[in-house]
Amino acid sequence: MKKRYLRKLCFIMAAILSVSVFSACGEKATDKDEQGRTVISIGNYPSKEGETRDIWDAKWKKFEEDNPDVKIEPDMWEFDIKTFYAKEAGGKLPNLFISHYTEIGQYIDSECVGKLTDVMKKRGYEGKFNPKILKIVSDDKGDIYAFPTTSYLFGLYVNMDTFKEVGLVEEDGTPLQPKTWDELAEYAVKIKEKTGKPGFAIPTTQNCGGWMFTCIAWGYGTVFMEQGEDGKWKATFNSPEAEAALQYIKDLKWKYDVLPANSLIDYAEYFKLYATGGAAMIIGGGSSVNQYPKYGMQPASIGIVGIPAGPKRHVTLLGGTLYAVSKESTEDQKDAAIRWLETSFNYNATEDFKANKQKEIERALNDNQLVGVKTFKPWSNETESVKFENELIDKNRNVDLNNVRLYNEFIENCPAEIQPEEPVCAQELYAILDGCIQEVLTNKDANCKEILEKANYDFQQNYLDNL
Amino acid sequence: MKACEKKAAKKKLNGKNSLRNEIDAWVLMLPMIIILYLFVWRSTVMGIVWSFFNMKAYSVRDFCGLDNYIKVLTHTHFLPTLFNTFKYVFWSLVIGYLPPLFIAIMINEIIHFKNQFRVIIYIPAVIPGIAAMLMWYYIYYPDKTGLLNMLLGKIGIEPYQWLNNPKFTIIGLIIFSTWKGFASAMLLYYAALQSASVEVYEAALIDGAGPYRRLRHVTFPAIEGVLLLTFIRQIIGVFQVLQEPLAMTGGGPNGASTSISFQLYQYGFNSGGKATGQAMALGVIIFLILIVFTIFYFWFNRKIEERY
Numbered sequence: 137m138k139k140r141y142l143r144k145l146c147f148i149m150a151a152i153l154s155v156s157v158f159s160a161c162g163e164k165a166t167d168k169d170e171q172g173r174t175v176i177s178i179g180n181y182p183s184k185e186g187e188t189r190d191i192w193d194a195k196w197k198k199f200e201e202d203n204p205d206v207k208i209e210p211d212m213w214e215f216d217i218k219t220f221y222a223k224e225a226g227g228k229l230p231n232l233f234i235s236h237y238t239e240i241g242q243y244i245d246s247e248c249v250g251k252l253t254d255v256m257k258k259r260g261y262e263g264k265f266n267p268k269i270l271k272i273v274s275d276d277k278g279d280i281y282a283f284p285t286t287s288y289l290f291g292l293y294v295n296m297d298t299f300k301e302v303g304l305v306e307e308d309g310t311p312l313q314p315k316t317w318d319e320l321a322e323y324a325v326k327i328k329e330k331t332g333k334p335g336f337a338i339p340t341t342q343n344c345g346g347w348m349f350t351c352i353a354w355g356y357g358t359v360f361m362e363q364g365e366d367g368k369w370k371a372t373f374n375s376p377e378a379e380a381a382l383q384y385i386k387d388l389k390w391k392y393d394v395l396p397a398n399s400l401i402d403y404a405e406y407f408k409l410y411a412t413g414g415a416a417m418i419i420g421g422g423s424s425v426n427q428y429p430k431y432g433m434q435p436a437s438i439g440i441v442g443i444p445a446g447p448k449r450h451v452t453l454l455g456g457t458l459y460a461v462s463k464e465s466t467e468d469q470k471d472a473a474i475r476w477l478e479t480s481f482n483y484n485a486t487e488d489f490k491a492n493k494q495k496e497i498e499r500a501l502n503d504n505q506l507v508g509v510k511t512f513k514p515w516s517n518e519t520e521s522v523k524f525e526n527e528l529i530d531k532n533r534n535v536d537l538n539n540v541r542l543y544n545e546f547i548e549n550c551p552a553e554i555q556p557e558e559p560v561c562a563q564e565l566y567a568i569l570d571g572c573i574q575e576v577l578t579n580k581d582a583n584c585k586e587i588l589e590k591a592n593y594d595f596q597q598n599y600l601d602n603l
Numbered sequence: 604m605k606a607c608e609k610k611a612a613k614k615k616l617n618g619k620n621s622l623r624n625e626i627d628a629w630v631l632m633l634p635m636i637i638i639l640y641l642f643v644w645r646s647t648v649m650g651i652v653w654s655f656f657n658m659k660a661y662s663v664r665d666f667c668g669l670d671n672y673i674k675v676l677t678h679t680h681f682l683p684t685l686f687n688t689f690k691y692v693f694w695s696l697v698i699g700y701l702p703p704l705f706i707a708i709m710i711n712e713i714i715h716f717k718n719q720f721r722v723i724i725y726i727p728a729v730i731p732g733i734a735a736m737l738m739w740y741y742i743y744y745p746d747k748t749g750l751l752n753m754l755l756g757k758i759g760i761e762p763y764q765w766l767n768n769p770k771f772t773i774i775g776l777i778i779f780s781t782w783k784g785f786a787s788a789m790l791l792y793y794a795a796l797q798s799a800s801v802e803v804y805e806a807a808l809i810d811g812a813g814p815y816r817r818l819r820h821v822t823f824p825a826i827e828g829v830l831l832l833t834f835i836r837q838i839i840g841v842f843q844v845l846q847e848p849l850a851m852t853g854g855g856p857n858g859a860s861t862s863i864s865f866q867l868y869q870y871g872f873n874s875g876g877k878a879t880g881q882a883m884a885l886g887v888i889i890f891l892i893l894i895v896f897t898i899f900y901f902w903f904n905r906k907i908e909e910r911y
Contacts, residue, residue: 341853
């Protein structure tokens, strides 16, 4: 008797499991709810209970009150390039998701994102964005595929405690700006001699080393690729300029001995090295200040200055974050998504925008993040919202202005050329350059010319020829 | 006649029962079959099919014949990564194949604290993978704060580069994976040793056989089947090495620890969706290589089963 019941129970459970597997596959999203409201899912919604989540919940509630025709559905998926394409293929991307300038070209090529040209035009964004940034998020025909939200220019983070100890500060406490890469090496040597700690660090894995190396190499006059008249791309970094840049990295290790002993440094390790005093200077954008509190670094220990110049050019790299919409999104959903974005990213300083920025600053202060660094905006510095945000940062600054003054001036009136990332196969190029950097850092006898010849050939053969 | 009818009725009843039992079994297996279909069989077959198509991210575009295979095989990193993978296999056999056997024999031979030893030796296997990798990352850390370099420092030797040294990096990763994984193989050997006939062992002892002769003539014949199977399984397992280089070296320095599975991962997840078709093609190539080992495995397994 008991056995019969057990068998029936197993039967029912098996049937339920089978049905649930199939039903999960058949789920289909709709763009309107039963009340006729446009439903949009918002990616990167905070999943953990806490202050950040409370701020987002309040923003969500307020937005739905102000926009009764829109219903927000939070999506806790945090953007990750490794899961992005699988979610996209399964039609499971949120309508609105965050990403970076470096990836948008891939999405446009892969036809994974929705076009925003019409809705941006309708909402009055024509002529509002910095054309250089707009070009990054547009295709060859000029159609716009993303809403740029924040930008950064590479600068140089310095450890204020170390700089003060070594005497690399002005009388008023402003850190000294290394004007050239060679001067940076001199500073690093001084730091190593006086403190015994590495003066500089560069990441070398996860494509980060290549990413930062491109900026240094541009300063040495390197051109990484060129497009021929037939439209085909040619790798051109088997050049004396690139060789000089790679030799500079090699010298930092073997001639000056100012780099950390570890030559396999990923992005997390890179930030940790700086935050824990393992490297006195690192390259970074103004937005990476949020990385340091988790390692216990106090805001007062952080200083940031402009990027040094190379022997041929003074140039810095432009990057940033953006929001894109899934290709399945309807025009109504795109419109609702842009309205949602406008509450935090707007050229007009609306009441919503002001309130949300105020909350963001308060949260940063509570998290013991440095407040005081200005960021390079996708729109002009004269726009209302940028002025408001900059004033808010000045008002709430939690460090001595001199710690960040040089970078803020660098952003405001950039003396360097501003260059976006390489136009095609940027990530593949970074991966190859990671290998070049690793080679010169682990092999004292490495021949920079030969390494770059091989890297140039690999890049051409494996990637550019396959475009 | 009656008996015959009875027999036929019984047979019918048995047939009905077995059919009913079979349906029960199939229904109970159904969820697992669906899961296997969705996550293993379907993806394997689709991987093979899609390897012949141009893909944009994970969307299939047009048939391209052997293009993806040509791109994979002519990729300048293909041969070096294949060579690296064989290096992983070689070093895993040199470093990792025999220690579990020695430890199993040791535990089998000792009389006191046998269980305690077993527990202590099994501990690495229960440490979460990422935590263990992080621990070893700092053991190998190339400056004076790395554990191994601290020990070297005590005897006046300069810090060594460990995983930063392209010549050592694969060996270093294999030492870690041997430490992490040898307990499972050790248990297999230990179980085989336990099943060896006590009488034969005692007879060998009475005949005055020393430890080496006991090992050669008693222990070894009892475990040679397991040894062969572990050998093939280790090759198959290590051929797919991915986590260790991914988490501990990022495939570096300069590709020195990049395995073929790591290259597949790069195609699949770090190519911005441009090389998904090539990821499928490389998956098929790995599948074909492993099929050869698997055929060997089954062949050995059958031989061993026939013998015992």
